[in-house]
Structure formats: C-alpha cells, structure tokens
Amino acid sequence: MTDWYKIVTLYVCPSIGIVISTALYSAPAKSLAKALKRKSLGDLNPKPWAIMTGNCFGWLAYAYYTKNPFVLASNIPGLLVSFWLNAVQSSSLLDEESSQSITINVFTSQDILLLEVLSLWMIILVGVGWLGICNGKEKEVVGLLVNINLLFFYAAPLQTMSTVVKKKGSNSIHTLTMILNCLNAGFWGIYGLAINDIVIYGPNSIGLLLGIIQAILCCIYPKTSTNQIVSSTTGADNRPLLDNVYDDDQETEVEEEVELEVQEPESQVI
Structure with missing residues (x-):
C-alpha cells in the first residue's frame, strides 16, 4: 500500500501535471x-505571456537548485511556448503601432515588458548563483521570488471572478480551462505535499482554491444564452489568462455574420 502511495504521489501525479500544464x-x-488572421489583437491581452516567460524561467532555476x-x-x-507567443505577438503589434505612429519603433510595448521581466530574473540569478549573496539559501530565495512572480498570474482569474x-x-x-487548472493544481499540490515542498504545494493550493471558487460562481451565475462581443478597441481583457477558445469561435462566427449583413446591400446595388 505504501509503495503504491509513493508511486502515485511521487511519480504519477507530477507526470500528469506535466501533460496538463503543457496543454x-x-x-x-x-x-x-485568430487574432493574426484578423490582423488585430482586439481584446486579446498579451501581457500575461511575458509574465509566463518569467514564471517558467524562475521555475527552471528552482528546478536546478x-x-x-x-x-x-x-x-x-x-x-x-511563451517565447513563441511573445515573438509572434510582438511582430503583429509592431505593425499596429507603426501604422498609428509616424516614427518607427524598434521595440513594441510587449518587447519592453518581456525584456524587463527577463532582465529582472537575470539580475536575480546573477546575484543568487554567481555572487553568492544568499549564503546557501539559494533554493529558498528563488522559490520565494518565483511565487511572487506567480502572484501576477493570479490577477487574471481574480479579474475574471x-x-x-x-x-x-x-x-x-x-469551463474546460477552469477544470484543467483545478486538476493541474491538484496534482501538483499532492506532489508538493508528498515531498514536503511548500514552494510547490503553496501556490498550487491557492490555484486550486481559485478554481473551486470559479466553479461555484459558474453554478451561481450560469452562462447566458447570448455572448456579448467585446469591441476591438476595448483595452481591458476580462477573460481568463488562458483565453476562452470556445467563446472565440462563437465571436468569430458572429463577426462574420455581421460582415455579411453589412456587405449585402452593396451586392444588391451592384
């Protein structure tokens, strides 16, 4: 029984967590x-992708220590994936910002945010790993800082709620993303408890709690039958960090129907 428990908690749970987190x-x-196809980001919020890069970078450092x-x-x-998302999005954003400005910008706002996040982690790792300012507490310091970085990730579901x-x-x-988030946090939380690492089970416990709260909100406030289309000029993104793919499909279909309705009178005139 003990052997099966160790196999499940120490190997099966984190292995499943790897698959879910990658998804x-x-x-x-x-x-x-879809945003690139429309040649406009619309209400798609790319800023969390730069935070994702810093988050993964910090966790890789923690894995090393x-x-x-x-x-x-x-x-x-x-x-x-985060590098690819930021690179592709920055290319698209550069075209948008250049078309709205007389001067040509070398860096987009997304590039600047990404460079700031990476520079911060470079300074941290140089100080912790090379200069040795932590005196044997490298693991604890990196673990604390990566969890602070993770707090910015939690801003998205809080805004959504x-x-x-x-x-x-x-x-x-x-719904699917919410379920996957709960499962991912649950598996990693179990693994963190099994190895008694609060840096792992601490943030995942918070993530699981946020997922459960979202599930309760779904029961209290069911989805409405018609989805409101957010204007492409809207600056705030009130959706989850991982975008609602199902809603994006519906939004694209509605936008296509609206375009057809707008173009129909022109075809009649011709």
Whole structure:
C-alpha cells in the first residue's frame, strides 16, 4: 500500500501535471492565430505571456537548485511556448503601432515588458548563483521570488471572478480551462505535499482554491444564452489568462455574420 502511495504521489501525479500544464501553456496559441488572421489583437491581452516567460524561467532555476526533474520538464515547454507567443505577438503589434505612429519603433510595448521581466530574473540569478549573496539559501530565495512572480498570474482569474459577479453571468469563464487548472493544481499540490515542498504545494493550493471558487460562481451565475462581443478597441481583457477558445469561435462566427449583413446591400446595388 505504501509503495503504491509513493508511486502515485511521487511519480504519477507530477507526470500528469506535466501533460496538463503543457496543454494550458499552449492554450492561447489558437486565439493568437485568430487574432493574426484578423490582423488585430482586439481584446486579446498579451501581457500575461511575458509574465509566463518569467514564471517558467524562475521555475527552471528552482528546478536546478532543487534538482527536481518534474518541475524542469513541466516548465521547458512553457518557456518555449511563451517565447513563441511573445515573438509572434510582438511582430503583429509592431505593425499596429507603426501604422498609428509616424516614427518607427524598434521595440513594441510587449518587447519592453518581456525584456524587463527577463532582465529582472537575470539580475536575480546573477546575484543568487554567481555572487553568492544568499549564503546557501539559494533554493529558498528563488522559490520565494518565483511565487511572487506567480502572484501576477493570479490577477487574471481574480479579474475574471470580479467580472462574473458584476455581470451576473459566467460567460468569461472557460469551463474546460477552469477544470484543467483545478486538476493541474491538484496534482501538483499532492506532489508538493508528498515531498514536503511548500514552494510547490503553496501556490498550487491557492490555484486550486481559485478554481473551486470559479466553479461555484459558474453554478451561481450560469452562462447566458447570448455572448456579448467585446469591441476591438476595448483595452481591458476580462477573460481568463488562458483565453476562452470556445467563446472565440462563437465571436468569430458572429463577426462574420455581421460582415455579411453589412456587405449585402452593396451586392444588391451592384
């Protein structure tokens, strides 16, 4: 019984967590592809992707200091995906910002945010690893800082829950993503408890709690039958960090219908 318990908690749970976390990191790719097809980001909020890069970068450093292969394996795909998301989005944003400005910008706002996040982590790692200012507490310091970075990730679901309460509808919550987030946090939380690492089970416990609260809000405020289309000029993104792929499909279909209705009178004139 003890052997099975160790196998499940020490190997099975983190292995499943690697698969789920990779799927979650890759979730925004479809929404970005649609935004590129429309040649406009619309209400797609790319800023969390720069935070994602810093988050994965920090966890890789923590995996190095703790010699944890599961943490390492779960964040390598996330780091690669985040670089791709930021690179593709920056290329699109450069075209948008250049068209709205007379001068040509070398860096987009997304590039600047990404460089700031990476520079911060470079300074941290040089100070911790090379200068040795932590006196043997490298693991604890990196673990604390990566969890501070993670707090910015939690801003997205908190904003989403606030939107649900204000609008009395849970349309902004992507059900599948919410379930995957809960499962991911649960598996990693179990693994963190098994190895007695608060840096792992601490933030995942918070993530699981936020997921449960979102599930309760979905029950209290069911999704409405019609989804409101957010104008492309809207600056705030009230959706989850990992974009609602299902809602994006519906939004694209409605936009196409609106375009057809607008173009129909012209065809009659011709």
